[in-house]
Amino acid sequence: MNDHDIDFERDGRLGFPEFVFGESKSTEQIGAILGAFRARGESGLVTRIDAAKAEALAGAADDLRHDPASRTLLLGEERPRRDHGTVAIVAAGTSDVPVVAECAAVLRFLGLETRLHVDKGVAGVHRLMGSLADIRESDVVICVAGFEGALPSVLSGLVRRPVIGVPTSVGYGVAEGGTAALHAMLASCANGLVVVNIDNGFGAAIAAARILDPERMRR
Amino acid sequence: MNDHDIDFERDGRLGFPEFVFGESKSTEQIGAILGAFRARGESGLVTRIDAAKAEALAGAADDLRHDPASRTLLLGEERPRRDHGTVAIVAAGTSDVPVVAECAAVLRFLGLETRLHVDKGVAGVHRLMGSLADIRESDVVICVAGFEGALPSVLSGLVRRPVIGVPTSVGYGVAEGGTAALHAMLASCANGLVVVNIDNGFGAAIAAARILDPERMRR
Amino acid sequence: MNDHDIDFERDGRLGFPEFVFGESKSTEQIGAILGAFRARGESGLVTRIDAAKAEALAGAADDLRHDPASRTLLLGEERPRRDHGTVAIVAAGTSDVPVVAECAAVLRFLGLETRLHVDKGVAGVHRLMGSLADIRESDVVICVAGFEGALPSVLSGLVRRPVIGVPTSVGYGVAEGGTAALHAMLASCANGLVVVNIDNGFGAAIAAARILDPERMRR
Amino acid sequence: MNDHDIDFERDGRLGFPEFVFGESKSTEQIGAILGAFRARGESGLVTRIDAAKAEALAGAADDLRHDPASRTLLLGEERPRRDHGTVAIVAAGTSDVPVVAECAAVLRFLGLETRLHVDKGVAGVHRLMGSLADIRESDVVICVAGFEGALPSVLSGLVRRPVIGVPTSVGYGVAEGGTAALHAMLASCANGLVVVNIDNGFGAAIAAARILDPERMRR
Amino acid sequence: MNDHDIDFERDGRLGFPEFVFGESKSTEQIGAILGAFRARGESGLVTRIDAAKAEALAGAADDLRHDPASRTLLLGEERPRRDHGTVAIVAAGTSDVPVVAECAAVLRFLGLETRLHVDKGVAGVHRLMGSLADIRESDVVICVAGFEGALPSVLSGLVRRPVIGVPTSVGYGVAEGGTAALHAMLASCANGLVVVNIDNGFGAAIAAARILDPERMRR
């Protein structure tokens, strides 16, 4: 049960490599998978890895870098920065920063430029208005919010770019776990807002990368 | 089982009379209850009454008026207009109009002035901005929204008046039944937003009346 | 309460006009809103309108066309076909056709070309494999499925294009209402799949239009 | 990602300042935000802050006071006591005291007087009856209850003041998390009861402050 | 599949006969089952039978009596009135009457005396107080309520008799279907309240009959 069937063909097929979901794997399992990447000379990124596992692995290998803010562990190098395609990440509050950080780390790994706008929640909507000009300069918008998750609805009504909503598990009571924010984004009266799973900054980043895929952009 | 124990002391105790919830009562039950009101010379209002029951009753009695838009049946006269206290009712969309109408009918019955602002949903937030000056003139704000229910969150961040959120059952998929809107309002990052049950325009009206209670205002 | 505050600025701001959600509006409300469109010389599309309302309106006006399959009512003309940008719509089963039809109607209204692939559910995955070459030719993929909603997960692992999952309410038992399919798509192990509300073919179409926005494509 | 966009205009706009939600922020984030308050000479209140974070911050700064009972951290001084406006806080049981304490701390910070009545649950309703005269002397009533959440329903039928229900997460089995109490308050047959999120003593306090806003009371 | 395996031994074993659940059976199935009762000379009671089925059957047989209020169909005679054991049925509102009626019909069938108290909801708790003396005279109390379901909690704190709570599906929004009332009763802070399924007046009646079982009372 210790052999892994890693999808090394993914990069050729989809334009991005297999990432390693760290949350429910043991340190040993992650180490073995990274060993397989290393053996092929591939870079790799582990997401949702807790600090103890990451430090144990990074402490024993020079080619691993742990970023606690984004809960990622990087093997090797990020891809070179692409010369086009910018992604704005707009977040409702400081509490959403871990999801923002994961999202930014994945985009950086794929060579995409990001612009961050945090603390733009709808309780003081003038803050969002002040950031709009900059957000409109980006190619894709990722909008991160917990609690009532209203920010992506307001933002989608103000910008013509594709907007990807990321609900977060920030909140308590009916907001606990993030379902309230998720449902608000799915039910949005703002047109064309698309959504990923709760706290899934990773998925939003990959979706942005699909939209900005150089192969498609060339067509 | 046909005797009713109506709370005729409610007006003296709370400042508003007992209302009749029409939805799950038979035409005969509603008729008997209204008869008890009539026998005491009291006005009364039936809420959530469907058209068939209301027409059957109104067709047989001169002192009953049916308002299909608000699904109410009025016995006797509304109370005289109070000389102070205005309630703004702000709604996200045309589909919320039945709840707005119920709310306004109850406020009118109690003698309170209302101002209506419909179609102010966050998908085009400039519409709300255009109504703000008028909304700020009111004493209490009732904010009605279905789908993702974001409007009360945005509005609560813009006005200092008490804001009462009314989620509606307008929407489909995860919005069906109104739970998404309800949870969004309860989880709101906007401070001090209070909420009533889904589609409960009646309850919001009574809450506004409690806030604008002349006895308390005099203190 | 009968005045409507229609967002006629939306087209300039977002690249697509306001659509009319027909499900929870009365025939009179829809008629009044379409009158406002007509008065400005704008085309318009009503979605989720039932046959009775649509026939009543279409029977009384020459510039309205009812399409029962997609539950839409068109005022005026669709926009001219754009010269680039193709959207593949892939559906798991025949029962998903109403959602496919709504999605295609909205895309056609916006001038986008569509390619349809129905009956590609995972119970016989060879059928999907046979369509892959054609799907890969498109610029955006919309994938529609009810029941267990597995198709978008499989498809996202096979094509590098942006994939938008649309869960449908087709199914019974735990699949009733579409939540099982929605959750499967949100929880997908396939990377970068984005999702819209249950049965929301409309939203998927707008999301595709945002991705294929000529203004952005020109940059 | 470490800059914060604090809504310092909130006090002028809404009559109360931005509060800091401590639960999902790191000690460093809270410290940085309080530093921004301090730099402007503003008082501030952090809510839902756990003891470890609060002690770490309070131990390093003279102008911070930690109140473990209410899980708040105060920067600077509470506002001077207003000369009118009293809020009764009525709670069902001793287990609800943390929510009561948060609510009272926020009201005190805003200069409002509070009267507390704890252990008035409906299992011995005579206890509530004994407190009624005092409760009726207040201007707004906040009613806190977990388990079946029946107290606000009974109380709303007995007092004419605005009543704000606060469900708590006290209980187990079907009461776990507080949804049973929340639903009971939203579904209440008592008229005009308004509700905030589970355990949201903070929100109830702000709602009371909105009702007792001196600007409105002067009108 | 048309043979039925009726539990005719139940009366000897448990002290009450098998009842026929009419809701999900066809008219033919119910007719066949009643025929088996008739063939053995047994009385029987069908519960939750809709009017069309009941009238079809009662119209064709002299020994069947349909009671629309309780949705029951009686074959033969009720059992003779027992000389001891009284059951109080206390209901919150007029809308709960169908459940009260079912409960009373089953108790009457079993020969038990009932006392009804309707419209005693907690929004005007003085009405309950006025009925307390009579309720305390009974041996078992069945308490029926929809919406927030608070009445059994208050009542259980006031009477020492066994109290059986029956939540009803009366209400809307979060109360729709009766889950809010059910959870309130299960979570009650009042000690020793027991509960049956939503709208299950039948089950409450049988539970009362078990408590008042003459065989046990004799011991």
Next chain:
Amino acid sequence: MNDHDIDFERDGRLGFPEFVFGESKSTEQIGAILGAFRARGESGLVTRIDAAKAEALAGAADDLRHDPASRTLLLGEERPRRDHGTVAIVAAGTSDVPVVAECAAVLRFLGLETRLHVDKGVAGVHRLMGSLADIRESDVVICVAGFEGALPSVLSGLVRRPVIGVPTSVGYGVAEGGTAALHAMLASCANGLVVVNIDNGFGAAIAAARILDPERMRR
């Protein structure tokens, strides 16, 4: 959108043909699909088809037979009876008969012998005991129950055969829709009970056919 991609290879691949799910397809769609079967000379079975659609189709074609009890429509002939492999279908109550009938119709179509035992619910467990000897003679047991769904748990503890639980949507209150029965079967303390979707008599039949697949049995 009117072409169908029917999986005619399924019989060779899996040992049973594609069945037609009738519930969410239009009469025209079903007719077209059956036409494709007919054109290839294949028999076919439509499940969950309502009476109106089935009668419309059967009335227009000699090779179609409608069985209302099982809600199936048969094209052509059932497969010849296999000479081994018996399936017992045990049901808790008369209300479960439609699901039993669907299950039996599918098994018959596949040539498998069935034995039916209805009305064996646990409220009178002696009835089950009386059928045990016959049930133990079968090769696979399908156990159908609604309400609390306890029957498969009891039965699985008494027979060594594979037991497939089928929860039904029979019941009300917490049992409405069948989730209570489904969860009871999944959570069963009886070992090795497997479960299919609510009301999915069809799926249980196919599972039994997989277990009794002649190809595997020969091995």
Next chain:
Amino acid sequence: MNDHDIDFERDGRLGFPEFVFGESKSTEQIGAILGAFRARGESGLVTRIDAAKAEALAGAADDLRHDPASRTLLLGEERPRRDHGTVAIVAAGTSDVPVVAECAAVLRFLGLETRLHVDKGVAGVHRLMGSLADIRESDVVICVAGFEGALPSVLSGLVRRPVIGVPTSVGYGVAEGGTAALHAMLASCANGLVVVNIDNGFGAAIAAARILDPERMRR
């Protein structure tokens, strides 16, 4: 907030005293409440108290006894054993023992005799059959079960005594938290089964005491 309003009249009113719910109270709060009991010379029982709190209190006072198995803390003496009234407690498995123990501790405190039957789950129903004769000797039956919660349904069909079902939170997956068992008991096809909250052994004991109330039994 440290004064407690203890319901010392409860014993006279209801036949049993107020119990102290220990779970969500601090050690100091529990100590203060017990002090009030002690000051009046009353015995008392704390339920759901964790070991750390209980040991801290019991270590500092001679009149307190901690029983870890039932998570209770006893102040003073249990009431003298009544000379009639026996309660059988029947449990499905060893894992249910903590709830059984709580139930038995409360019954003992009230002077009632108990008979315990553990490990009688339906996966081996012969074990229940072997205990039936003894169970039938009792006056009230309390039946405790987790997982699928089928035992009370089977047992209610076999004994004519009042049966009180207690679902437990024992189980995982769909059984986690006890909702599956709760719903199974509420939905039971066995007649007259009444239910208390998940893990509420305390409530079941009080319900039994109400049934066996000497005042009522004398009537």
Next chain:
Amino acid sequence: MNDHDIDFERDGRLGFPEFVFGESKSTEQIGAILGAFRARGESGLVTRIDAAKAEALAGAADDLRHDPASRTLLLGEERPRRDHGTVAIVAAGTSDVPVVAECAAVLRFLGLETRLHVDKGVAGVHRLMGSLADIRESDVVICVAGFEGALPSVLSGLVRRPVIGVPTSVGYGVAEGGTAALHAMLASCANGLVVVNIDNGFGAAIAAARILDPERMRR
């Protein structure tokens, strides 16, 4: 309460012995139960036992072996390998390995041969295709998956063997706890897929053993 009523007749009745569910039992309870097995000379297997309990018991007895990967504790010897009947266990990802290990441990204990295929998730469906030939050689297929749980649906469409789906609690957001995977498997459009509880590798193993029961295979 310390006597246990172990079902030692189960092996004769059902073909497999009683297993010990370790999760919610204390070390002392498990030790006592194993003592009863030992006294009869029976082998036994404890499942879902955490490391601390298992090590405490295994450290004190020579006949106990703890396998941390499968969370099992074995008393005595596994049964001899049967000469026919192979079970394939196919898992979507490395994170599912604990459930795979439990399943394999139970099958081994019963003498059945297993073949493992891990990391076959649908995000790279070619990996599954590569394993198909080997999977088709087995007699029963157990398919384990978390997140969106799509693998059993795809696999059931490709193999004619009985397929038992085991949803796992691997995932986050809407996948947390495993309900999304469970519902996907129950709702599968693939025919005849049967399902067990979330993380119930044990139950799937027993179901496979029932299918491969030598007594039935001989018939």
